[in-house]
Structure formats: C-alpha cells, structure tokens
Amino acid sequence: MVGYYKNESLTPQAKFAAGIISGFATRIVAQPLDVIKLRMQLIKLKKNRNIISTALKILREEGPTAFFQGHIVGQLHSVICVSSQFYFYELSTAVVLTRIDETHASTLGNPLEVIRVRQMIIKDQYGGLINAAKAVYRYGGITAFYEGVIANCLQMGPQMGITFAVFSYLQPLLLNYLADCYSDSCNSTTSNRHSAQHLLVASSIAGCASGLIGKTLTYPLDLAKRRLQVGSHKMDRKYNVPSTSRHLIRCKSLTKCLKVTFEKEGLYGLYRGWFVTVTKAQLTNIMAFTTYELACFALREVT
Template sequence: MVGYEKDDILSPNQKLIAGCVSGCVTRFITQPLDIIKLRTQLQKKPATGNRRFFPTTRAILKEEGVTAFWHGHNLGQLHSILAVSSQFYVYELTTKYVMNTIHPDNKGFFLFFCGIFAGCCSATLVIPIEVIRVRQMLVKAQYGGILSGARRVYASGGILAFYEGLGASLLQMGPSCGISFGVFKFVQPLILEYVAPKCQGEHCVHSTSGNVYKPEYVLLASTAAGSLAGFLAKTFTYPFDLAKRRLQISSHKEDHKAPPPPSARDLIRCHNLLECLIMTAKKEGIFGLYRGWTITSYEHNIRSGCLFATYELICYALREKKAYHP
C-alpha cells in the first residue's frame, strides 16, 4: 500500500528504491506520449482547428523520424527517478507522522495535505531538470545533452531561467499528487476486496511477508486505481500544467544554426502565470485551458497506472525477499 502502514516490514529507504525503479520503467513507456502532448500544448491554434493526436504524431514521424519520440529521454529518466522517488519518499515520511500523531477523525484531511506537500517538494526539486528537458524535446539539436542544455538555458535567462513556471508547477503538482495518492489509497483496497478476499488461515502463503493478496490481484487493482487517480488528478489541475509548459519556454531563443522542426515552430509562450491563464481563455476560449487534454489524459492514465502498479509490485517482491531471506 502506498504511504505508511503500521505493520509494513519495508523501511522508507526500501520504498525509495521501489520509487526509483517504478519511475524509470514508467518514463520509458510513456516518453513518446509525452513528446506528442508537449507539442500539442505549445502549438498555436491553426485557422482550421487544433492539431490533434494523429496529425501531430504523423508530423513528428515525417519531419524528425521515430527517434524524435525519445528526445530528451536520458534527462527524462533522471527527472522521473527524482520526481517519483521524492514523491513516494516524502509521502511515506509525512503519512507516518500523521498516522502516529493525528486524531483518527482528522486523518483523511491531513493525509490529503501529505500528498500536496509531497508534490510541492518534488516539483521544486526537479523543475531545473524539467526546463532543460522540455526544451530538448522541442529542439534537440539546439539543447543537446544535459550539460550543453543547462548552459543554453542559463545563457537564455540566467539562474532564474531554470525556475520558469515554478509557481504553475507547484499549483499543478501539489493538488495533483494529493488527489492521486488520496484516490489510489481509497480505490485500490475497494478493488482488492471485491476481486480477491483477504488471505486468511494456515493456507495463506504470503502472510509472513505482510503481503495479504496474490501479486496478480495487486497488479490488477493497482493499475485500475492508479489510472483512475491519474485521470482525476490531471483533469482537475490541467490548466496549470498547460501554463507551466508555456512558461518554461518563455526565455527560449531560437538558434538559426539549429532550427526547430516545423512541428516545433510558432510556439505559444507566457511570462506570467495569471497573464497566461487569462490570455489563453480570451484567445482560445475556456476550452483553450484544456488544449492537448486528450493526449495528456491518455499519457497520464498510462503513466499513473504503470507507476502505481510497478511500485506496488516492487514493494511486494521486496517484502517476499525480506521475509524469506532476511
């Protein structure tokens, strides 16, 4: 189970390892969708309507080739490992404090804020990497590797350029993590209770490790609960995600020696969070705040389901190993 559990035999450090591995696996699977989502969020609306999932995908394939779907992947792996592991680790520590000190009647309220706090800590930690990564995903030739990309970002706006979109990131990641963890902790046990009764009695082969359900049931429940949690979290916080991306390229300067591909030209930029939200609503309508939401919801459903399922299965395996091979 995500978060602190009194009888869990795993330590916070072991759960940190599970978070690192789950972040790595999830990033590799969802990177192509992340590329398409980013291009959709930043494109100016053409006169004939939005460029949606399939047109954007075809354009990237035609203009840049299949490897373009993994532009910025190395940095994305670093970003994902740090983001996911920090979220789960901070959530573990804060929920432990809440469970041991807060009155049961108030625990639900404080557990939600544990998720918000975990999301804010994660957002602050990884935003410099995220800024470099977003620009690499747009213009790989200009931002190159991690060090050259960092130099380019610094040259475009100094040290503050690495924190472009921080306000939007905090407003998006904090509530998003709070909703994700809250929904997952509520829904996963319900699914497990429905599809698989608790293992009880002398025939329960997993009881010594603390794993009370078989791994296939854990996989099913975690994937379903994680997907639902991701969908709800992203839907409620999406306008801030859109603004964050547009703020993160505000100081980007095109280099004629490394021109962007056609699908990454004429991008929308913002310099202020409130201005960005108001401008988007005025120019594109209220639905403009959900530009690219369709592909984003696909990506986040897959990412969240994969993330929670991988995390739970790794924790499951670590419990088994610790119980039978201490």
C-alpha cells in the same frame, strides 16, 4: 499497499528503492506521449490537430528517435520525482497527514524539467545535458531554470494529493472485492496480503482513475507551466526547427498566461492537449503504481 501501515515489513529505504524502480519504468513508457503532448500544448495551430496527426508529423520530419528527445534528463527527473512522491507519502501518512509535501521535489526538479522540455522541442539547439544547461542560461540567466516553478508547485501539490487520495480509496475497495488473500490472514501487514495478479488488476484500475481525475482538475496549470518553461527560449535559424516546434506560445506571467489563453481561446484553450495529457497521466499512473506495488511485493518475498 501505498501508504503507511503498522507492522509493515519493508523499511522506508526499501520502499524508496521501489519508488526508484517505478520512476525508471514509468518514464520509458510515458516518454513518447510526453513529446506529443508538449508539442500540442505549445504550438500555435491554424486548425485542430489530434494525437495521430501530430505523431505522424513528428515521425515524418524527425524520425522515431524524436519521441525520445530529452529522455535521459527525463529519467533523472522521473526517478527523483516518483521516488520522492512515494517516499513523502509514506512519511506523511505515518504522521497522519493527508497530502504529500511535493513543493520541495517540484522546486528541485524544475531545472531538469526546463531542460527536458526544451530538448523535446528542438533537439539540435538543446542537445546534451551540459550544452542544454548552457543554452538555457545563455538565453535567460539563472532564473530561466525556474521558469514555471510557481505553476509547477501550485499544480503538483493538489494533483498528487488528489491522485494519491483517489488511488488509496479505490485500490483497497477493489482488493476487498477480489477478496483473495495471498497469506494466511487478510489482516496481516508483515507479509504480502494479496496475490501479485490481484495487486496488478486493482492498482491498474485505481491508477487509471486517479490519473484521469488528478490531471483533469489541475490541467490549466499544467498548460501554463509548459508555456512558462519556454518563456526565455530564443529561436535560432542555424538550428533545424521541426514544423511542430515553430510558432511557440510562450508566457512570462502565470496569471497573464491563463487570462490571455482564456480570452483568446476560451475554456477549450485552457484544456488544449487535454486528451493526450490525460492518456499519458493514466498510463504513467498505471505504470508508477503497479510497478511500485509489484516491486514492494517482490521485496517482501525475499526479506
């Protein structure tokens, strides 16, 4: 199970490999919702637009491939972040810490995230990793790669701490409720203690709940982060700009971003795009935790 357990048969390196598998699978499933969520967070809307209408508009104007804009960079970012999240959590619980150190992962991954966000907005302007990096640098210099990094660090630490805490509390309760040990003893930690089916069910439910709670409690920072990450973006008429990527809401300062959003739109403004974001967070957590648990299960079976 997630976290440190005495006499665990898997090495930290094996669990890191499981985290890489988890990150790769998670990004494939979550990418389309990430594109929709980003458009809803950044665009100035004259009227409320829901997930379906936004998705249909993207599909009509840009085709199905639009939902996978920035996917390659997203895969790099996901593999780095998800694998490090599980790895640091394993290490931190081994020394009796209660929250993972996500600051380093957030800082290292921020340049990739800035590129990915801009690719999901305007593919033509930020196409390709090298070209996108050059465009980001051209518009804002080296500091552009770290736009939103403070909001990212402030958000990711608490969010991942809450997420892992909720998951680590709920999953064992659910497994104990199912009460069907896979090996000879429920107390064994040197082999798989539960069946793959029960791990899947317990991890899915706990992952769904942890995604809902973790993302909801830190959502305003997520909204501000995205608006900061397009702060230095400059619209260029020579590129095709979809209607869902026009009239971007951009920010330069975290505190001013939150303040102005609240003053103009109220509490609703701070939670614009919340539903699609939470849906994506739940799906992401379900995929991340279940894939990680099942990968660890498979590794234990062959070692």
